[in-house]
Amino acid sequence: MSALTLAAPAPPASAPPPRQLRWLLRLHRPALYAWTGLVVVLGALLLWLGGPLTDASEAAWKQYNACGMAACTYDQDAILLYKDVARYTGSAVLALPFLVAAWAGASLIGRELETGTAQLAWTQGVTPTRWLVAKLALPAALVTAGTSLLALLHHLAWSAGRGRVDNTEPWYSIETLYAGGPVLVALALAGLAAGALLGLLLRRSLAALIGSALVTGVLWIGTFLTLPHLWPAVTRVSSLRDGPSGSGITVAEGLLTADGDRLAIPRYCGSSIDPACGSLFDRLDAVSFYRDYHPRSHSGPLLLVATGILLAVAVLLTVVAFRVLRHRTADRKGAAV
Structure with missing residues (x-):
């Protein structure tokens, strides 16, 4: 009778303490700061590009075009600086999905399984499913917000120079079309899901990092090759x-x-x-x-269809990741019994 009285009921596995979830989120606080800093820096550069740099480059091009065939002085540095900043910021924005995928595979999931941190969390009242939900929810929200903001700023910076700066990239260039549209957001989310899945499958941070970046590269190449065929020409x-x-x-x-x-x-x-x-x-x-x-006029439909396909891929990868997690944790419970 006393044994029954002293035995405390086990807490329900489906309701982990909020303290445990906060602990899971605090594990990647440095990554949160790094992502925020990256978005702020790139956002500031894009605002600079679409404002003062565009004005200075426009004035320089007016000086150059007024010269005609005669030799004259114009602000060549302003023209070159605009071109360089536009190129480098566009490349940096396009690299974000690869960074997200590599981090998700290596640090968010792979390292936690490799070091046993995830398994420890599962013994502290956090179910594997809730653990993965907590792992992906906040990064997905931050990735969506950050990439959406940068895509918008990139588009606005390009629009500010269109018709004013002679060396502005055309609308169909890789930087303009992909870095300034919703495809960037969808590709980053697909990279996040791919990183989570590879982390669960490989359970090694370095292998998951490389694999996630490669999968994101395949998605990027596939998008680039198929996009022209997603709408009637x-x-x-x-x-x-x-x-x-x-x-x-x-x-x-x-x-x-x-x-x-x-x-x-x-x-x-x-x-x-x-x-x-x-x-x-x-x-x-x-x-x-x-x-x-x-x-x-076809850019909108093309980008929307490509974005929808990438979001469907992201959902599919996420569903597969949860199935892999349930399958492997079920195997561990069976082996323990």
Whole structure:
């Protein structure tokens, strides 16, 4: 009877103490500070790019264009500085999904399984499922907020220079299209999910870091290759003398014959102005050039479809990560019994 009286009921596994969850979040406080600092620095650079640097570069280009063919003095440093800052900030923003994936695989999940910290948490009233939820919820929110802000600032900085700065990148360049749109956010979330899954599968921080970065690279390359085919392209036909026309994301281009067949453009023959090319076009029975491409009006649909696909991939990877965790923790309980 006394034994029954002294035995305390076990706490329900589904309701871990809030103190344990706060402890799980505090483990990666340095990463939180680093992410916040990175977002603040890149955000400040993008504001500088879209404000003072754009104004200075615009003034320099006006000086240069006013020179005509005569030699004159203009602020070349302002033009070069604008170009360099735009290039480096765009590359840094595009690298964020890789950083998120590598951190998630190496530090967020992989190292905790490798050192036994996760297993210790599971013995302190935190179920594996709640542990993984606590691990992913706050990083997902911070990654979404940070990448959304930087994508918006990048787009605003580019828009500030469009039509004012002559060396502004076109809308379809990699930096402009991907760093200034929702694809960046979706790719970062997919990288976070991939890092969590690889961390659970490999249980080694270095291996998970490398694997997560590689998976994110595959997702990035797949997005780049498939995006032009996610929305119907428009076709522009031009004369043999003018060459292919139509500015945007090119899907395909070539020659059109009198029968409507499509042929590849012969090498070094972009116009019939060259007599040799004109003769070659006659032998091929070519009557015009064609180009299938996406104008700027297609950028919104293309980005939305690509974002939706990446978000679906992120959800799928997350679901697989939870299934892997449940399967492995169930195996551990069975072995203990």
